[in-house]
Amino acid sequence: MPGTRRRQSRRIDSLLLETVRESVLAGSGPVTPSSVAAAVQASGRLLGTAGALEAAESINAELNGLGPLQQLAEDIRVTDIFVNGPDSVWLDRGFGFERSSVHFDSEHQVRSLAARLVSAGGRRLDDGSPCVDVRLKGGYRVHAVLAPISTAGTLLSIRIRREEVFTLAELRENGMFAELVETVLRAIMAQRLSFLISGATGSGKTTLLSTMLGLSHPAERLVLIEDAAELNPVHPHVVTLESRHGNLEGGGALDLGDLVRQALRMRPDRLIVGECRGAEVRELLTALNTGHTGGGGTIHANTAEAVPARLIALGALAGLNAETVRLQVSSALDVVIHVERTTDGRKVASIGVLTDTSDGQIVVSALRWSPSGVTQGPAWPELATRLSMKTPLNADWAPVQELAGAIPQTGAGRES
Incomplete structure (x- = not known):
């Protein structure tokens, strides 16, 4: 029966795995594909050329790779x-x-x-x-x-x-955003606006951030702070600092807040925290408020509107009250880019501007994506103004107000 043959095959593979494991681990050298292949051949099993190759690959994955998950x-x-x-x-x-x-x-x-x-x-x-x-x-x-x-x-x-990093054009071609949104994302980097990319787990925050960082001027020095190194922008001058867990006694730990403080001594042109999820938000906001413009990172949030509340919650972990966080954010961050996972793949769902109101801080939509296209929100004039500012590195950047006529208006008074 087919089921019997599959069970028998698994038993044989298990026996062969144990035989080869004992053989290669008994040696003094490292476990390499060649040593595994030699051990398979020395096992005496009559597997044939194709069978021996398949067995060697499978066993090497068990010993060095992800086992059955390697494929x-x-x-x-x-x-x-x-x-x-x-x-x-x-x-x-x-x-x-x-x-x-x-x-x-x-x-x-x-x-x-x-x-x-x-x-x-x-x-x-x-x-x-x-x-x-x-x-x-x-x-x-x-x-x-x-x-x-x-x-x-x-x-x-x-x-x-x-390791592969996509260009903005490739992300656009894959349907992550429209051409108008690509132009705005390029302008955000060119004008050195500070930004956060928000979204749920797996929504494409890190992918988009890596791509956008690759647009930084080649003369800029990028210092990336991460809990686990995932960002890999295509840029000639990148330094990455990674947090470290404590040892068995709890000593030697370095958290993201510690690393942000260290990074400030490394003269970063752009300071990026791969994922803001704790008290390190205090150090990041302080840095963005003291001349380190053009930086930012990612933050977990279900919607762009939830970002101010998330920042307040993270600030509380660092001992900051809501009003202090609001004041820090007002002068530190320019833009929130929200990404979502949809049935058609990952999308830039909205680009918004952090705005102070009598009821607190909110994110007002400048651009919003829907299946019918990109629409212009109430904050578009403010964002367009910020994107049109000239900087020494990008003095020839064309004003983006020209885009306004090409983007349909959202319903009056609507916000993202």
């Missing part, structure tokens, strides 16, 4: 892989979650893979440390959770950093 990671469209159980593997290729046909033989195999990946990142995954986040060579960010914290068994979440 998913090799698809350049995959950005995230999730393991909810041996028979529940999901992936994201930019259009939401898809169930994969990949599966594990047992919960033990999932836990073993999780433990090996975490160990490769210099940390441990066990009952004393059941929730761990690590970054691995190859651009993988791995988060693992063990039972009983997870009621379903071992959970794995893998974010894949792709």
Whole structure:
């Protein structure tokens, strides 16, 4: 029966894996594809040329790569892989979650893979440390959770950093935004406006930020602050600082706030916090208020309108009251770019301007995307004015008020 042959094949593969693992780990050198291939050949199995090659690739993935998940990671469209159980593997290729046909033989195999990946990142995954986040060579960010914290068994979440960086034109061609929005994004960078890119997890914030940073003038020095290095802008002068977890005794930790303070001593032309999610927002706002224009980062928010409240909440973690945050934000940030994941892929849903009102700080829409096209919001005149300012590096930038006539008006008084 086909099912019997598949079960038998898995048992044979498991036995071969153990044989090869013992063989290569007994050696003094590193585990390489060639040493794995030699061990497969030395096992005495009559697999044939194609079978031996397939076995070597599979076993090398088990020992060095992502195991059964390696084939998913090799698809350049995959950005995230999730393991909810041996028979529940999901992936994201930019259009939401898809169930994969990949599966594990047992919960033990999932836990073993999780433990090996975490160990490769210099940390441990066990009952004393059941929730761990690590970054691995190859651009993988791995988060693992063990039972009983997870009621379903071992959970794995893998974010894949792709080395390829898209141009704005490529993102436009892929449907992320219209030509008018591309022009505005270029102007935001050219005029050194400070900005935040908001959106939910997996909405494309990091992809858009990397692309926009690549538009910075070649003479500028970019200092990137990240919890896990994911930004890789195409630019000649980039410095990245990455936070560090404490050791087993809790010492040696460096958080994002510490790194922002260090970065200010490195003469950044643009200071970027890859993801604002804690007290480091205080240091970032301070930097943007003391001459470090043109910087910013990303922030998790369901809508652009939620960004002011998110900033107040993060400021509270740093001991700032709401009024202090409002005053800091008013002079620090110019633009909020909100991205969303839709059924048609990731989209720049709106571009807004932070505005003070009698009821507090709000984000007023300047441009908004909908399936019917891009419309102009109440804040467009203000944004167009900011984008038309001349700077020494970009004195020849054409005024963007010319765009106003090409963008339909949103309904009177409507805001994003």
